[in-house]
Amino acid sequence: MIVLEQVSKSYRSKDGLISAVAPTSLEVAEGEIFGIIGQSGAGKSTILRMMNLLEAPTTGSVIVNGRDLTKCSPQELRVARRSIGMIFQHFYLLQNRTAADNIAFPLEISGVPKKNREQRVKQCLEIVGLEDKASAYPAQLSGGQKQRVAIARALATEPKVLLCDEPTSALDPQTTGVILEFIRDINKRFGVTIVLVSHDMEVVKHICGRIAVMEHGSIVETLDLSGTGQKPTTEIAKLLLGDRREALKGGVAYV
Numbered sequence: 163m164i165v166l167e168q169v170s171k172s173y174r175s176k177d178g179l180i181s182a183v184a185p186t187s188l189e190v191a192e193g194e195i196f197g198i199i200g201q202s203g204a205g206k207s208t209i210l211r212m213m214n215l216l217e218a219p220t221t222g223s224v225i226v227n228g229r230d231l232t233k234c235s236p237q238e239l240r241v242a243r244r245s246i247g248m249i250f251q252h253f254y255l256l257q258n259r260t261a262a263d264n265i266a267f268p269l270e271i272s273g274v275p276k277k278n279r280e281q282r283v284k285q286c287l288e289i290v291g292l293e294d295k296a297s298a299y300p301a302q303l304s305g306g307q308k309q310r311v312a313i314a315r316a317l318a319t320e321p322k323v324l325l326c327d328e329p330t331s332a333l334d335p336q337t338t339g340v341i342l343e344f345i346r347d348i349n350k351r352f353g354v355t356i357v358l359v360s361h362d363m364e365v366v367k368h369i370c371g372r373i374a375v376m377e378h379g380s381i382v383e384t385l386d387l388s389g390t391g392q393k394p395t396t397e398i399a400k401l402l403l404g405d406r407r408e409a410l411k412g413g414v415a416y417v
């Protein structure tokens with residue numbers, strides 16, 4: 163579903179080149195909920211943003227749904243991105259548009275006729291349980307409701323992949339639980355492959371089947387958390403996952 167082949171990302175600065183991600187390969191299978199964890203600055207967001215070419219890799223290939231995005235023309239990339247939704251920590255809703263019009267936005271850009279747009283917006287509002295907030299502006303919504311609108315907007319074009327960059331970091335624990343349930347539901351009901359970056363281990367342990375652990379721009383370990391009993395081997399993974407892993411396996415948090 164998602165294949166990163168030796169992708170790397172460097173930034174130019176006045177002090178020379180900064181390496182955000184060293185040449186790294188990764189495969190995420192169709193239907194997975196895949197987590198990316200690591201300390202601040204490890205390169206998590208950069209690797210996620212390379213999966214839809216929001217960040218163009220310095221080297222390597224990004225293959226999503228069998229298509230090498232690094233070889234796409236701008237027009238081809240626009241089309242390919244319709245099957246890759248994304249949500250962010252700070253939602254990034256258009257403040258001067260209602261919830262319904264925010265959800266309609268990607269459909270407008272894709273040239274979907276008005277009648278079909280309205281139908282799809284209605285469906286997406288239903289998926290996130292916000293039918294009654296169609297006419298509300300972002301300023302009139304709570305953080306959790308804003309993220310639900312952002313999820314609905316990401317789903318509007320019926321993506322096969324949903325990239326989630328710290329989707330619950332601006333939310334309280336209870337709202338975090340609600341958002342995680344929506345993400346899990348979308349994965350189950352529609353088979354959408356989810357890649358989720360989070361610094362919150364409880365979030366990751368709660369919904370991810372497999373995770374990649376990043377340190378200094380590299381994936382140092384991938385782990386299966388789905389009850390296989392696989393133990394972390396690197397120090398950083400042990401540190402991040404900690405002793406609470408066992409305690410949380412039964413889904414103590416956010417239920």
Ligand SMILES: Nc1ncnc2c1ncn2[C@@H]1O[C@H](COP(=O)(O)OP(=O)(O)OP(=O)(O)O)[C@@H](O)[C@H]1O
Nearest residue numbers: 173180181182200201202203204205206207208209
């Ligand atoms: N646009 C940029 N220009 C220069 N350096 C950047 C840029 N974006 C990221 N970096 C650097 O690349 C490295 C990885 O950043 P990234 O945001 O991917 O880390 P992260 O693991 O997501 O961190 P955090 O959890 O703090 O968000 C950091 O050292 C960061 O300073």
